[in-house]
Amino acid sequence: MKAFYEKVSHAGGHSFGYSSFSLPRFNAPFHYHPELELTLIEKSQGKRLVGGHVAHYEAGDLVLLGPNIPHCWLNAEVEPPEMDAAQAIVIHFRADFAGETFLTLPELMAIQQLFQKAQAGLLIKGKTRDIAAEKMRSGLHLQGFPRLLLLFDLLHGIALSSETERIDLFFSQQVLSPVETERFQRIYTFLIENFRENISLEQMAQIANLSPTAFCRYFKKITRKTFVDALTEFRIKHACQLLASSEKPVQEICFESGFGNVSYFNKEFKKALGQTPLQYRKYHLSLPLVASKP
Incomplete structure (x- = not known):
């Protein structure tokens, strides 16, 4: 496994990435990219590495990562092996994907502050996590403008919640x-x-x-x-x-x-x-x- 800069690509006609994965195990190495990343673990458990922080994760783990934070999810071994042992929904987007000045709008101040908090990695918990998880699942069936609206609604809900926890504040300050x-x-x-x-x-x-x-x-x-x-x-x-x-x-x-x-x-x-x-x-x-x- 080699830590590397990951170039995140989106399908044509889309300004952000929205994907679901079902694999025997998560295969992304310890990596980083300039996009923010919102990851929902649907199935799997193991170790989550964010910056210099190591923690246990399991199904339901929901994390928002800011740009360029090195990270990966390491599966625990499953016996017997399962073809779908690792399942996740992942959204990738740049902070300025809607335009450089878009987040300066007063109505989006909470989301702008959320992105700043996400520099340390953000663990989303409780009811906020449950609501966000359902929205992420529903977004898999949307395209175009409805999916874009759902992303902003998703981020706004997380931004207004108190059910979040910074993962590695010290690393983000380096x-x-x-x-x-x-x-x-x-x-x-x-x-x-x-x-x-x-x-x-x-x-x-x-x-x-x-x-x-x-x-x-x-x-x-x-x-x-x-x-x-x-x-x-x-x-x-x-x-x-x-x-x-x-x-x-x-x-x-x-x-x-x-x-x-x-x-x-x-x-x-x-x-x-x-x-x-x-x-x-x-x-x-x-x-x-x-x-x-x-």
Whole structure:
């Protein structure tokens, strides 16, 4: 997986992209693009990466991303594999897709402010999410002007809601040069691909083209985490997915997630989540089954 600049294209006669996907797994790598992106996960669960933030996602996850935020959705393994294990509706649009001065209209001030908030990535929750999800589904059956109106209605509803949460405000406040942006993507792409392996500080420093000391300072400045903390976070998130979605023994999950021994795994897991891996699994097994759509 290589972080890259993605050129988002639209079908002829359209000013923004509106697509649905049904795949065995999401295949977009850690990437970025100048378009804003509104993504509704219809089916799937796993890890969502936005900027330097890692979080669990599941069906119903709805996120608005501002321009040039590196991101990807990593599926948890599904056993047995399913051809439609990953389903999503995705809308791509430029901030000025309706014209450079359009958002300066007083009636669109809320949407303009929404785009500013989305620079940090925005998680949409509660009733707002449910209403927005239904609108996004209905938009799949529209074309032309009705779909354009629906997009503005969708964005306006999110803009007026208090049921939103910024995902990585700190990352959005970093003013990174193109060189530093590329360096960060290179580092995080390597982490995404290799967190289950034995990664050394020297190895990461070489990838970043920095000395080990300079790399530690750089990583902490961008993410507010030490490299070891970030690596542990990736491993814990992966272990959580396996505990909740498989019957694999804890010892097997420990090593499959990149931890060297079970005692250390149990210690770090409890420090991060306040419960042991077995307690986490027992809790998730007790949850009622829910439909794949919110």
